Amino acid sequence: MMAWSRIAEIWLIAWRCGGMARRALWAAKTRSLFVVAGVALGIASLTIIVAAVDGAERKANEMVALFGPDAALVLGGNIESRAVGQRTLTLSYDDAAALRRSLPGAYLVVPMRAQSNVQVRYAGHVTQVPLVVGTTAGYARAWDWPLSEGRDLTEEDLTHSARVGLIGDTIAQELFGKQSPIGRTVLMDRFPVQIVGRLSYRGVTGGGGAVDDRIIMPITTLTKRFHLDRKYFRALRVKFHDPEYMSAHVENLRSLLRHLHNLRPEEEDDFSILTADEILKFLSTFKGGLILFLGVTALVAMVVGGFVLANLFYLGVDERRSEIGLKMALGAPRWAILVQILLEAVGLTLIGATFGMFLGMAMGQLLARLGVLEILFSWKVFGFALFASLAIGLVFGLKPARRAASMTPIEALKGC
Amino acid sequence: MSSSQPIIQLQDIEKTFLLGDLHIEVLKGVSIDIGRGEFVALRGASGSGKSTLMHILGLLDRPSGGRYLLQGKNIADLPDDRLSALRNQLFGFIFQTFYLIPYITALENVMLPGLYGATPARQLKRRAEELLSQVGLADRLHFRPGQLSGGQQQRVAMARALLNDPQVLLADEPTGQLDSATSAEIMALLKSIHGQGRTVILVTHDAATAEFAEREVLLHDGLVQNR
Numbered sequence: 001m002m003a004w005s006r007i008a009e010i011w012l013i014a015w016r017c018g019g020m021a022r023r024a025l026w027a028a029k030t031r032s033l034f035v036v037a038g039v040a041l042g043i044a045s046l047t048i049i050v051a052a053v054d055g056a057e058r059k060a061n062e063m064v065a066l067f068g069p070d071a072a073l074v075l076g077g078n079i080e081s082r083a084v085g086q087r088t089l090t091l092s093y094d095d096a097a098a099l100r101r102s103l104p105g106a107y108l109v110v111p112m113r114a115q116s117n118v119q120v121r122y123a124g125h126v127t128q129v130p131l132v133v134g135t136t137a138g139y140a141r142a143w144d145w146p147l148s149e150g151r152d153l154t155e156e157d158l159t160h161s162a163r164v165g166l167i168g169d170t171i172a173q174e175l176f177g178k179q180s181p182i183g184r185t186v187l188m189d190r191f192p193v194q195i196v197g198r199l200s201y202r203g204v205t206g207g208g209g210a211v212d213d214r215i216i217m218p219i220t221t222l223t224k225r226f227h228l229d230r231k232y233f234r235a236l237r238v239k240f241h242d243p244e245y246m247s248a249h250v251e252n253l254r255s256l257l258r259h260l261h262n263l264r265p266e267e268e269d270d271f272s273i274l275t276a277d278e279i280l281k282f283l284s285t286f287k288g289g290l291i292l293f294l295g296v297t298a299l300v301a302m303v304v305g306g307f308v309l310a311n312l313f314y315l316g317v318d319e320r321r322s323e324i325g326l327k328m329a330l331g332a333p334r335w336a337i338l339v340q341i342l343l344e345a346v347g348l349t350l351i352g353a354t355f356g357m358f359l360g361m362a363m364g365q366l367l368a369r370l371g372v373l374e375i376l377f378s379w380k381v382f383g384f385a386l387f388a389s390l391a392i393g394l395v396f397g398l399k400p401a402r403r404a405a406s407m408t409p410i411e412a413l414k415g416c
Numbered sequence: 417m418s419s420s421q422p423i424i425q426l427q428d429i430e431k432t433f434l435l436g437d438l439h440i441e442v443l444k445g446v447s448i449d450i451g452r453g454e455f456v457a458l459r460g461a462s463g464s465g466k467s468t469l470m471h472i473l474g475l476l477d478r479p480s481g482g483r484y485l486l487q488g489k490n491i492a493d494l495p496d497d498r499l500s501a502l503r504n505q506l507f508g509f510i511f512q513t514f515y516l517i518p519y520i521t522a523l524e525n526v527m528l529p530g531l532y533g534a535t536p537a538r539q540l541k542r543r544a545e546e547l548l549s550q551v552g553l554a555d556r557l558h559f560r561p562g563q564l565s566g567g568q569q570q571r572v573a574m575a576r577a578l579l580n581d582p583q584v585l586l587a588d589e590p591t592g593q594l595d596s597a598t599s600a601e602i603m604a605l606l607k608s609i610h611g612q613g614r615t616v617i618l619v620t621h622d623a624a625t626a627e628f629a630e631r632e633v634l635l636h637d638g639l640v641q642n643r
């Protein structure tokens with residue numbers, strides 16, 4: 001069969017064109033360097049994007065895991081309508097009691113209040129705690145957050161407004177070092193609180209900051225000590241059996257709350273219900289924005305890199321007319337000329353992609369360290385960079401290559 | 417195909433260039449037969465169309481009119497890539513300005529025509545080394561063109577022209593940029609190439625140089641004179 005030897009010959013010639021491409025690129029180092037730099041910048045931004053989007057995804061999953069698939073968070077006020085002058089303190093202890101009594105499928109109803117930036121001291125150590133959370137009994141259980149030492153808050157603590165608290169792992173480290181915090185008494189804004197439990201280390205950073213630097217207290221104690229409203233609180237956490245019926249649970253919760261708040265059918269909810277699904281939805285719009293913003297940046301960078309490549313290659317083809325003409329005279333078929341110029345383009349974009357990936361990873365690490373972005377590097381980054389650089393090389397290399405290949409040998413030879 | 421048939425037959429070859437609205441008739445009906453193994457000089461004043469004719473002979477350009485039979489076959493019927501293959505296998509070229517690639521060595525320049533075929537690289541290299549020593553450059557294999565004299569560069573070009581063992585060698589003013597002593601060396605090499613049984617077509621404006629050939633074709637104003 002003639003076909004096989006012909007195919008083998010074409011491969012051999014293409015391979016040799018690759019060798020010639022390498023020599024030609026090395027001979028035009030400055031031009032090559034410009035193309036590599038242009039493409040590298042584009043690929044670097046692409047690398048950051050892919051890593052940032054993956055980072056956002058991981059973050060979303062962590063937050064959902066943290067939130068729990070079987071939980072709903074009820075906030076006072078309607079976060080969708082945000083009417084001016086709308087009350088946000090709409091959830092009362094009576095609501096909580098009613099839900100506990102009559103909401104089908106719910107096994108936990110925990111009102112939550114919080115006080116931010118409280119100063120805490122212990123034996124000469126002082127630290128600022130970003131969040132002091134008030135809760136009802138069973139915080140660790142409600143949040144699927146095991147204690148590493150001590151005990152959870154009890155009904156007893158609540159009814160007596162006991163001066164007790166659970167301590168986050170980071171704060172425990174700061175105040176007590178390696179010692180156990182259990183049974184010790186800290187001063188929170190000058191009133192003493194005894195630490196009865198220590199939350200295990202979670203390490204996840206939530207929207208506002210780390211989750212491990214918080215203190216948990218009975219909501220009754222928090223209300224008294226920080227002179228908060230005694231009747232209302234801002235948020236309520238509900239956990240359900242059978243999370244597969246979440247949407248039904250949420251509907252029940254909504255109807256019951258509307259009933260408790262005496263809302264007429266035409267009135268809007270004066271509360272908002274968030275579930276893991278809701279959080280995922282929010283995060284996916286956030287991710288969409290991120291992709292759009294960074295995607296446009298990367299696209300611009302890569303198109304700029306591509307144009308740098310195309311222009312420099314046009315110049316190169318012009319400068320090397322006589323070389324191209326000579327090769328044609330010596331019997332190079334048009335496709336071999338095309339292949340050589342394309343291989344030069346793709347070779348440079350691949351080198352650019354390699355540098356770009358390293359540059360992108362370095363910049364991504366930097367942005368992550370500065371807390372600007374969450375990033376996650378994976379093989380996907382590698383695949384995207386490879387694909388994008390091949391595409392840039394082929395798309396922007398094709399025109400100059402075709403121009404070179406379309407010259408007649410004589411046009412090309414006389415061009416010098 | 418009998419052996420007495422000319423390897424090249426030109427019949428009323430015309431070539432017209434278009435420069436905007438301007439038609440420049442460079443060849444106005446050139447007919448030449450060139451036999452196998454002939455050494456022919458194409459002579460004419462500068463601008464008489466010698467190079468244009470040589471480009472057509474070497475399949476680097478197509479005529480605007482007339483017929484070109486190569487080994488009895490009309491080349492007008494052949495596609496460009498077929499012409500490339502024919503140039504690669506059948507023709508060797510030597511130009512006034514050498515046309516060596518500056519960033520590769522003499523040896524690599526000589527190997528170039530072989531890279532567009534299936535011959536293994538090692539074999540190409542051996543042949544290139546052999547040819548370079550035949551033209552007296554055995555000790556310059558790894559020099560770049562810029563490190564060689566004009567005469568040496570033209571000898572590299574000659575070795576390159578011979579790499580694929582072509583039947584026809586086309587030389588366009590090969591001594592045009594060389595001093596007389598160097599020119600004599602190059603002409604001697606051309607003669608020995610002819611002595612190997614190849615057809616040699618030499619383009620020159622110089623009557624003395626044309627003397628080296630067995631036959632002279634005089635080109636004047638786009639036509640062949642005094643046959």
Ligand SMILES: Nc1ncnc2c1ncn2[C@@H]1O[C@H](COP(=O)(O)OP(=O)(O)O)[C@@H](O)[C@H]1O
Binds near residue numbers: 433464465466468
């Ligand atoms: N591509 C072209 N376009 C227009 N005119 C051309 C072109 N190539 C050659 N000519 C013209 O053809 C004539 C013959 O050129 P050429 O064959 O190079 O002559 P020679 O080699 O005999 O000096 C010249 O007048 C030249 O200007």
Ligand SMILES: [Mg+2]
Binds near residue numbers: 466467468
């Ligand atoms: Mg000429």
